[in-house]
Amino acid sequence: MTALTLRPIASRLPSNRAGVQIARTLVEVAMRAGGGVARGTAVTAVDEDGVVGEWVDATGRAQPTEAPGTEAGVVLYLHGSAYAICSARTHRGLASRLSRDAGTPVFVVDYRLAPEFPFPAAADDIERAYRWLLDQGYQPGSIVVAGDSAGGHLALDLVIDNARRSVPQPAAVVLFSPLIDLTFELAEGRERVRRDPMISAAGARSLTALYTSNEQPDIPRLRLAVEAGTLLPPFLVHAGGAEMLVADAEYLRDLLEANEGTCTLEIWPDQMHVFQALPRLSPEAGPALRRAAQFIRTELAHTAPKHSTP
Structure with a gap:
């Protein structure tokens, strides 16, 4: 179905402000139609110290702001879509199901979007949100960073920057369909083998260029090289x-493996980009999200601070 609907629409939208506004509306409608918010989810908006986003909590426990870092940990979620389209609102359903399955509240960052806010606005907003969680009282070992698509690039940038600045790392990183190569040369190579049902590499590149248009692609925060000896948290990656x-x-x-890091890669056959967000379209969305939730629980159990019983 996506090859007959999403790809033709995406390929015809102009990569300018008008086209981006149309894309934002279409994606929000598609995300709502493809997967609703889990029952009983509490949503709390945040706009504090330059950090904008929302807590999404489907655990049924107290709101995370009441007792930071003292329960099962927290997921810091970095949404995708080419740095230009999505928001905390579009990802509320995905965040709610991840919260329910992992048993943790999820904070979704509403980072600034291109073309209104080009590089490095989004990356700076993610760094600010991570440090804000630390300031709120969350221990690094009680935080898991998760994200999809362009959120994958932002997540890798965050942990590389943490290592460079000697900022404590989160417990783990979970990524769905991460975008890493902003030149899209890797994607073009894959296109020659199999056509993506959602968008072409050229179309995705033109959207991402709204964020990176005034920068050289090989600068460190865009190319994201991992220097030898860099200590990064364990990764789970779905595609x-x-x-x-x-x-x-x-x-x-x-x-990651070339730099002695740990990365579990799971490729889900015949699934499309960020299928975890669309359980009404993909029967594999639920099992994949539960697999990610299991990884989150396991890594938090390894690293989160232990609390003694009074």
Whole structure:
């Protein structure tokens, strides 16, 4: 279905402000139609110290702001879509199901979007949100960073920057269909093997260029090289077998393992980009999200501070 609907629409939208506004509306409608918010979810908006986003909590426990860092940990979620389209609102359903399955509240960052706010606005907002969680009382070992698509690039940038600045790392990183190569050369290579049902590499590149247009692609915060000896948290990476960014997922695994990091890569056959967000379209969305939730619980159990019983 996506090859007959989403790709033709995406390929015809102009990569300018008008086209971006249309895309934002279409994606929000599609995300709502493809997967609703989990029952009993509490949503709390945040606009504090330059950090904008929302707490999404489907655990049924107290709101995370009442007792930071003292329960099962927290997920810091970095949404995708080419740095230009999505928001905390579009990802509320995905965040709610991840919160329910992992048993943790999720904070979704509403970072600034291109073309209104080009590089490095989004990356700076993510760094600010991570440090804000630390200031709120969350221990690094009680935080898992998760994200999809362009959120994958932002997540890798965050942990590389943490290592460079000697900021304590989160417990783990979970990525769905991560975008790593902003030149889209890897995606183009994959396209020659299998056509992506959602968008072409050229179309995705033109959107991402709204964020990076005035920068050289090989600057450190865009190319994201991992220097030898860099200590990074363990990664779980999901990619759909039908999407072009499976090439980026494989590249990320190789990059991490070449630097003695840990990365579990799972390629879900015949699935599209960020299929975890669309349970009404993809029967594999639920199992994949539960797999991610299991990884989150396991890593938090390894690293989160233990509290004694009174």
